[in-house]
Structure formats: structure tokens, C-alpha cells
Amino acid sequence: MKVDGRHFRSIWLEPDGWSVGAIDQRLLPHEFVVARIESVEAAADAIRTMLVRGAPLIGATAAYGVALAMRSDASDAALDQACKLLIATRPTAINLKWALKEMQRALRPLPLSGRVEAAYARAGEIAEQDVAINKEIGQHGLALIEAIAAKKPGELVNILTHCNAGWLATVDWGTATAPIYLAHDRGIAVHVWVDETRPRNQGASLTAWELGHHGVPHTVIADNTGGHLMQHGMVDVAIVGTDRVTANGDVCNKIGTYLKALAAHDNRVPFYVALPSPTIDFSIDDGVRQIPIEQRATEEVATMTGRTADGRIETVRVVPEGSPIANYAFDVTPARLVTGLITERGVLKAERNALSCAFPDRASGY
Numbered sequence: 001m002k003v004d005g006r007h008f009r010s011i012w013l014e015p016d017g018w019s020v021g022a023i024d025q026r027l028l029p030h031e032f033v034v035a036r037i038e039s040v041e042a043a044a045d046a047i048r049t050m051l052v053r054g055a056p057l058i059g060a061t062a063a064y065g066v067a068l069a070m071r072s073d074a075s076d077a078a079l080d081q082a083c084k085l086l087i088a089t090r091p092t093a094i095n096l097k098w099a100l101k102e103m104q105r106a107l108r109p110l111p112l113s114g115r116v117e118a119a120y121a122r123a124g125e126i127a128e129q130d131v132a133i134n135k136e137i138g139q140h141g142l143a144l145i146e147a148i149a150a151k152k153p154g155e156l157v158n159i160l161t162h163c164n165a166g167w168l169a170t171v172d173w174g175t176a177t178a179p180i181y182l183a184h185d186r187g188i189a190v191h192v193w194v195d196e197t198r199p200r201n202q203g204a205s206l207t208a209w210e211l212g213h214h215g216v217p218h219t220v221i222a223d224n225t226g227g228h229l230m231q232h233g234m235v236d237v238a239i240v241g242t243d244r245v246t247a248n249g250d251v252c253n254k255i256g257t258y259l260k261a262l263a264a265h266d267n268r269v270p271f272y273v274a275l276p277s278p279t280i281d282f283s284i285d286d287g288v289r290q291i292p293i294e295q296r297a298t299e300e301v302a303t304m305t306g307r308t309a310d311g312r313i314e315t316v317r318v319v320p321e322g323s324p325i326a327n328y329a330f331d332v333t334p335a336r337l338v339t340g341l342i343t344e345r346g347v348l349k350a351e352r353n354a355l356s357c358a359f360p361d362r363a364s365g366y
Ligand SMILES: CSC[C@H]1O[C@H](OP(=O)(O)O)[C@H](O)[C@@H]1O
Pocket: 053, 054, 055, 056, 162, 163, 164, 165, 166, 169, 170, 174, 175, 176, 202, 240, 241, 242, 243, 253, 254, 255, 329
């Protein structure tokens, strides 16, 4: 997407043809800094420290990480070691496992001499496939927004989103935001309620930054505000992203999503989840019991980082020393609370039959 008139993606192959550029998302919205990833270890660190984050972007970064590893050593042992290093970075987003499986599938049959070129080619395909899929998600989600707008001519379409499932969470366009960008660009009057999304504030720091740069009207809200807005008819639809969807449509996403889904259900607000098919995990069907929920460092809850009035970036503690802290990074929304899944192949019911019919190749575990 565009940032100050220049087109950016969240990750890209540098002109040297081997190193990888990425926006350092830890520094947004205060600083726009481009990082350069030059080894599989650096790719793993980028995922682990959330320099890059978001399920599809994590997958794309891992794919490039394997390509960087092959530059150093294209052996089977090096390929396995690279995948072992990368898979250990973050446990919840299934796109990471999917991307590594794709890289193994592409490289394992090849002679060592052909692996570097093939690795960069496959990583590039995964990145381009993500962009193309997100545009499709945008089109299918746009139809939902257009239908809402048609029922309230001349009024704003109020959309609530949680965390950041924007172009920064993918290679480009985003998942939950793709329909929003398309609707805005088509002249539909949309307004986005942006959940700040504690503790890392992906909404306040990343989604608000994205929407602001694209000129999309939005309002940042404390995470606990959504239910009140829904009770007062101020939310027409909720659209969120996801890190893993089970075969029967359970949705794992950033912590707090489940609570928004409950509030939406109680207030009859449509609750949609936008996802590319690599985010579907057909190997499990009980999200609450089978999806590993990442627990991150307690400092993320204990501290806040921001810019002082004189422009300095500072981190301050907001929890008493000695108070125990729990930092669960995701939760699972049961399929029964999901109105629909916005995928590249259409808006689907959150149920096994719909998902397996739409994606038979994935469902069969090819
Ligand atoms: C389009 S996937 C976005 C998804 O990823 C985020 O998690 P994190 O920022 O921890 O990588 C969040 O769950 C978003 O909904």
C-alpha cells in the first residue's frame, strides 16, 4: 500500500536478488524503519521479536528465511535445520507451518545445485500468492460492505476490527482491511472502529497508522468499548483476521476476539473473519482444545512504549513490580459465533462441509 506517496509491501526481495527487506513494525507508528534480513537466523529473529507479524506475513518471512538458508548450505540437513529454527519461533499461526511445508515440498526433490534458485522462486510465489488472495478476499468482502451500505443510503458503514489484519499483517492489502480499502476507494462511506488491542496495541499502532495513510475514517477505541458500541447500534459489522481456522470453522485470533464475537452475537451484529486458505488447518476440528496459544513475555503487559512530547521513544512500566502477569496472545472463537469466513473463494459458512468443498485439495491433505 502507499505510504507518503510511495508504494510499499510489508516484505520484499531486495534488488541484490538475495537479501530481504521488511518494515520494522515494532517501531510504528512513531518511526518508519526498513530492516534488512540477510540470514535464516535473522528471519527467525524477525518473526520471534515481531519485527514482522501477522499470520500470512510470518509465513512469507519463513519462506524467504529458507531461501536465505539455502544460500549458505543447500543440504538436506541445512533445510531441516532451517525449518526447525523457523517453526519454533511462534506456535499459533498455521501459515508458518504451511509455508515451511511448501518450501520442503519444492526443494526436497531437487539436487542441491538447483535449490537456491528454486527456494527464492517458491518464496516469491508464496508472497505473490498472498497478495493475489488478499485482493480476492477484498472483492468478496466488498460485496458485504456494499450490501450494508445499500440498506442505509447516505449513512456511514461502521466496521469494527480487532488487532491488525491489515497490509502490515500480510505481504500486501491485508485480510480484514482489504474489503475496507476497496470500499473506501469505491467511494463507500466507511468508518472503522479500531480496537487498540492490548498489550502490543497492533490496532492503535498499526491499523490506525495504515488507515490514516490511506485516508480511511477511523476511531481508535479501548478494547473494552466494542460491546457498548454494539449495544447502541454503532457497529454495522465486525471484520477481523485470524491466525488459524480449524476444519469446522473455529477461529483463533488475537486475544480479545472471542469477547468481541460474544458481544456481536448478543447484539446481532454480523461477525466476519477474513482469511486466506493457508490459514485453514484441516488437521484439527476443536480450536479451543487443539490450537496452541502463544504466551508472550510479561513485559508486554507490564510496560507501554510511546513517544514523549519532545519526540523521544520511551518505555514505562504500568504494572507494580512483583505483580504476577499472564500474557496470552490469542483466543479461540467457536464457529457458532462466526457469521461467515471471507476467503479467496467466497464468503463461506464457518463449517466443515463449506470449507472442505471450497478447498478440496487442502482438505484432503494433499
Ligand atoms: C492477517 S493475520 C493477522 C493476525 O495476526 C495477528 O497476530 P500477531 O500480531 O500476534 O502476529 C492478529 O492475531 C491478527 O488478527
